Amino acid sequence: VKKITVRLNDRPYDVVIAAGLLRDAGERIARWKPQRTVVVTSPTVRKYWGATLESSLRAARLRHAVLEIPDGEQHKNMRTVAGLLRGFVRAGVDRQSVIVALGGGVVGDTAGFAASIFMRGVRVVQIPTTLLAQVDASIGGKTGVNLKEGKNLAGTFHQPQMVLVDPEVLTTLAARELRAGLFEAIKCGVIRDAELFHYLEKHRAALLCRHEGALEKMIAAAVKVKADVVAADERESGLRRILNFGHTVGHALEAATGYRSLLHGEAVAWGMVAAAEIGVNAGVTRALDAERIIDLTMEYGPLPPVKAKVDRVLKLLHADKKSVAGVPHFVLAKRIGATKIVGGIRPEIIRAAVEGINQA
Amino acid sequence: VKKITVRLNDRPYDVVIAAGLLRDAGERIARWKPQRTVVVTSPTVRKYWGATLESSLRAARLRHAVLEIPDGEQHKNMRTVAGLLRGFVRAGVDRQSVIVALGGGVVGDTAGFAASIFMRGVRVVQIPTTLLAQVDASIGGKTGVNLKEGKNLAGTFHQPQMVLVDPEVLTTLAARELRAGLFEAIKCGVIRDAELFHYLEKHRAALLCRHEGALEKMIAAAVKVKADVVAADERESGLRRILNFGHTVGHALEAATGYRSLLHGEAVAWGMVAAAEIGVNAGVTRALDAERIIDLTMEYGPLPPVKAKVDRVLKLLHADKKSVAGVPHFVLAKRIGATKIVGGIRPEIIRAAVEGINQA
Numbered sequence: 023v024k025k026i027t028v029r030l031n032d033r034p035y036d037v038v039i040a041a042g043l044l045r046d047a048g049e050r051i052a053r054w055k056p057q058r059t060v061v062v063t064s065p066t067v068r069k070y071w072g073a074t075l076e077s078s079l080r081a082a083r084l085r086h087a088v089l090e091i092p093d094g095e096q097h098k099n100m101r102t103v104a105g106l107l108r109g110f111v112r113a114g115v116d117r118q119s120v121i122v123a124l125g126g127g128v129v130g131d132t133a134g135f136a137a138s139i140f141m142r143g144v145r146v147v148q149i150p151t152t153l154l155a156q157v158d159a160s161i162g163g164k165t166g167v168n169l170k171e172g173k174n175l176a177g178t179f180h181q182p183q184m185v186l187v188d189p190e191v192l193t194t195l196a197a198r199e200l201r202a203g204l205f206e207a208i209k210c211g212v213i214r215d216a217e218l219f220h221y222l223e224k225h226r227a228a229l230l231c232r233h234e235g236a237l238e239k240m241i242a243a244a245v246k247v248k249a250d251v252v253a254a255d256e257r258e259s260g261l262r263r264i265l266n267f268g269h270t271v272g273h274a275l276e277a278a279t280g281y282r283s284l285l286h287g288e289a290v291a292w293g294m295v296a297a298a299e300i301g302v303n304a305g306v307t308r309a310l311d312a313e314r315i316i317d318l319t320m321e322y323g324p325l326p327p328v329k330a331k332v333d334r335v336l337k338l339l340h341a342d343k344k345s346v347a348g349v350p351h352f353v354l355a356k357r358i359g360a361t362k363i364v365g366g367i368r369p370e371i372i373r374a375a376v377e378g379i380n381q382a
Numbered sequence: 383v384k385k386i387t388v389r390l391n392d393r394p395y396d397v398v399i400a401a402g403l404l405r406d407a408g409e410r411i412a413r414w415k416p417q418r419t420v421v422v423t424s425p426t427v428r429k430y431w432g433a434t435l436e437s438s439l440r441a442a443r444l445r446h447a448v449l450e451i452p453d454g455e456q457h458k459n460m461r462t463v464a465g466l467l468r469g470f471v472r473a474g475v476d477r478q479s480v481i482v483a484l485g486g487g488v489v490g491d492t493a494g495f496a497a498s499i500f501m502r503g504v505r506v507v508q509i510p511t512t513l514l515a516q517v518d519a520s521i522g523g524k525t526g527v528n529l530k531e532g533k534n535l536a537g538t539f540h541q542p543q544m545v546l547v548d549p550e551v552l553t554t555l556a557a558r559e560l561r562a563g564l565f566e567a568i569k570c571g572v573i574r575d576a577e578l579f580h581y582l583e584k585h586r587a588a589l590l591c592r593h594e595g596a597l598e599k600m601i602a603a604a605v606k607v608k609a610d611v612v613a614a615d616e617r618e619s620g621l622r623r624i625l626n627f628g629h630t631v632g633h634a635l636e637a638a639t640g641y642r643s644l645l646h647g648e649a650v651a652w653g654m655v656a657a658a659e660i661g662v663n664a665g666v667t668r669a670l671d672a673e674r675i676i677d678l679t680m681e682y683g684p685l686p687p688v689k690a691k692v693d694r695v696l697k698l699l700h701a702d703k704k705s706v707a708g709v710p711h712f713v714l715a716k717r718i719g720a721t722k723i724v725g726g727i728r729p730e731i732i733r734a735a736v737e738g739i740n741q742a
Binding site: 100103104108111135138140141164169170171175176177179341 | 460
């Protein structure tokens with residue numbers, strides 16, 4: 023069992039990583055003494071892993087209910103949140119209860135948000151079932167849903183009590199989803215861990231074949247990057263912004279394609295390619311490092327082509343919530359393992375990078 | 383100018399109280415250097431005080447927009463919040479912006495909630511325009527909206543940057559609204575300030591005639607009670623619950639009457655009468671103190687009669703978010719100026735008190 027602590031000042035919490043962990047989840051959740059336990063999940067995840075979690079909750083003698091939200095990013099919205107809030111009332115959730123988010127990023131973000139605003143805050147345990155959520159979304163307390171006008175525009179900071187990562191659940195993950203998570207791991211390498219980046223370069227075959235040992239090692243390294251950055255900057259006022267490497271363009275691509283044709287990790291992958299190009303043209307990234315970033319990203323493909331109008335993407339870039347007075351700020355790679363945040367990049371440079379990925 | 387500081391560890395903030403303060407609001411808001419300023423208000427408040435605030439914002443050269451939400455507790459819901467979020471996007475709100483809540487409790491709670499979840503938190507300045515909001519709702523960072531299933535079931539803790547209290551705006555307040563605020567001031571006296579309670583006993587005529595000096599003195603004392611309790615317990619884990627004197631039954635009455643026939647302050651007034659009765663029968667409150675509480679409350683009436691089914695009120699009491707595993711906890715008066723929180727009160731005692739106010 024690997025344990026990585028997110029060292030927040032107010033309340034540190036653990037990310038526990040171990041194959042088969044889901045079968046012990048009930049016992050671990052019972053330590054929080056929930057008055058009621060409500061599992062939020064999606065139909066697909068429930069089909070594969072719902073019974074395992076539920077029997078472990080029963081074994082731990084926890085009174086529980088299960089609420090489903092539909093699969094898919096298009097359901098990560100205020101309407102789904104309102105439905106969960108009503109479900110919490112029906113299930114008898116109170117401030118001594120625990121919400122368990124069993125699923126990918128959509129489930130984790132939406133359930134976390136609903137829990138954070140129900141009675142002004144109910145405790146959450148995250149059990150991520152996609153690689154993307156395991157290495158990224160489930161850690162750090164960011165919750166939220168999309169508005170029509172943009173991604174994650176409504177949300178809160180609400181740290182979980184703990185995060186349970188079971189690599190076994192990745193056995194039922196679609197190959198495309200696995201790759202989407204690997205892109206986010208590449209990001210962790212670029213921004214802070216050259217060794218992880220190198221590991222991803224060397225062990226592509228083992229990781230794509232879901233070799234358990236390779237997955238655990240890679241997940242633990244990526245989680246460590248995320249945990250350290252979050253602990254240094256809980257509220258995203260400074261350091262935490264480096265986690266947005268590839269996300270400035272990535273978010274705009276997702277919005278421009280209606281959150282349908284690209285998975286989040288795939289949009290970030292294209293965003294990393296764009297950020298590497300922008301980095302070179304802005305004089306921040308060396309051409310050799312940019313090449314390594316782009317090559318590694320493409321090797322973990324295939325990536326679906328970007329089918330979005332360039333002007334629409336550029337417009338959405340300026341509306342991003344990390345923009346300062348409408349000027350997008352970019353996280354760029356100084357070298358593999360280190361970043362620099364840069365504003366005021368010339369519009370031609372941004373346009374060229376967006377056109378580049380559009381033609382790829 | 384009276385200034386009372388809410389001494390939170392992370393970020394203390396001031397409640398500023400002065401007649402005519404609204405005319406200086408722009409200048410005070412400008413100190414926060416908002417990229418955009420968005421006023422959230424209701425049609426009625428805007429009619430009386432919108433122009434004063436807007437001209438002060440213009441004088442301070444702040445780029446601003448105004449968003450309206452309909453008057454009335456029935457609009458304090460998730461739908462109104464979703465509308466505000468869309469309005470924030472249209473108005474160009476970002477994390478460097480400030481939302482100004484100009485209005486009563488509904489505006490303050492709803493605008494504060496929307497601001498707290500927009501981009502995971504935008505700064506808020508509260509300018510309460512009802513007495514109830516001035517002495518209570520605008521201070522302490524509780525935000526939220528009602529679900530069909532109960533009051534304030536969705537919300538956050540989100541402290542304002544500052545609270546601007548201008549007693550002049552009370553000149554346009556309906557008499558019934560003024561009385562509703564005075565009930566909340568009585569509560570502040572009961573729970574923590576025997577002198578304020580005595581002041582309310584002695585200066586009824588001056589306060590009901592809106593004598594400016596009397597109002598300022600009373601508001602400052604009530605704000606001090608609220609500020610001190612909030613500073614001692616930001617997240618309502620202990621002391622802060624004493625602010626709920628009269629609210630356990632009060633909330634149930636509001637829900638049972640569909641948030642229509644009773645103002646919040648009026649429901650709390652009936653709740654204080656019930657809490658006084660329960661206090662005596664539970665052996666916590668002396669009969670003489672209960673009589674003073676009930677007399678003072680009735681003197682600031684008239685109160686609309688309670689028209690709710692007793693069984694419905696009792697059922698709602700158990701669903702209150704302060705209930706622990708379905709057992710309602712009551713804040714009772716040990717004496718004027720001091721309280722005790724009591725669980726496990728015999729059902730007959732609660733029923734008798736609810737029946738008592740129903741027949742009054």
